[in-house]
Amino acid sequence: MHVLFFDIDGTLINTGGSGVESLRLAFSEVFACPPPDAIPTSGRTDRGIARDLFQSRQIANSEENWLRFHAAxxxxxxxxxxLRPGRVLPGVVRLLDELAARRHVAxxxxxxxxxxAAWLKLQHFGLDHHxxxxxxxxRSGERNAVAEDALAAARQALNGGVHPDRLWVIGDTPLDVQCARHIGAQAVAVATGLHDRADLTRAAPDLLLDDFSQPGVFLQRLDEAKAA
Structure with a gap:
């Protein structure tokens, strides 16, 4: 069984800025002050983003403040x-359909x-059922910790049937490649987010794609790994 972990924003979908705008609105509402002009989000966790927002305005990084901010x-x-002109990124629907039809893939x-937020975004674009x-x-401001959680969730869902050499992480940032290495997974980088091919090449993924408009490239790599 091959286990494929997908990032969402910049990999599967582009929400048209709805996520960042929602962060701004929530911060202003809960703490009665504007957030910083720039909110770095690429490859980061919501908990880490919130931590940095709080720090920028000398707001305590407490559980209470986090829960209020999260709800808003x-x-x-x-x-x-x-309200935003979001879209599913090229080739994603076909790729997910092809993968869903394969018995050896989770x-x-x-x-x-x-x-x-993850499920809200996926439901909005009709991808959640995959x-x-x-x-x-x-839980954490560090993406490596998220990777550990994803691996634990896969083991629970698949009754432990997860082989280290059949793990894949698919994402659009160098941090996706980094967290793939952290859990011993193969890394597939796709240049559909904020990072161009040069940025992603420096991260040294196992496979680098411009987008998923030709999903056969990735599917062939997956089939080769299955046969190995």
Whole structure:
């Protein structure tokens, strides 16, 4: 069984900025002050983003503040998703359909989104039915910890049937490649997010794609690994 962990933003979908706008609105609402002009989000976890936002305005990084911020963020995200010109990225639907048809493949998530936000985004774009488990961004500010959670979730969902040499992490940032290495997975990088091929090449993924418009390239690599 091959276990494939997908990132969401910049890999499967582009939400048209609904996530960042929801972060801004939630922060202003809960703490009655504006967030910084720039909010770095690429490859990061929501918990880590919140920590840095709090620090930028000398707000305590407490569980209470996190929970208030999280609740407001989810509420605004529900409102913003339908208002923004988001889209599913090229080739994603076909790729997921092809993978879902393969008995030797299990699909999971490895995302910096908090779990509720992850499912909201995937449901909005009609992709949620492909995934049953994952690691999410509410527990830790570090993506490697999310990768550990994703691996644990896969083992639980598959009754322990996870082989280290059949793990894959698919994402659009160097941090996705880094966390793949952390759990011993193969890394597939796709240049559909904020990082170009040069950035991703420096991260040294096992496979680098411009997008998934020709999913056969990745599917062939998967089949070769299955036969090995």
């Amino acid at each position: 963020y989810i509420r605004h995200l529900r409102e913003q998703l339908p 699909l999971g998530l490895l995302t910096g989104n908090v779990e509720e 995934f049953a488990f994952g690691g999410f961004g509410e």
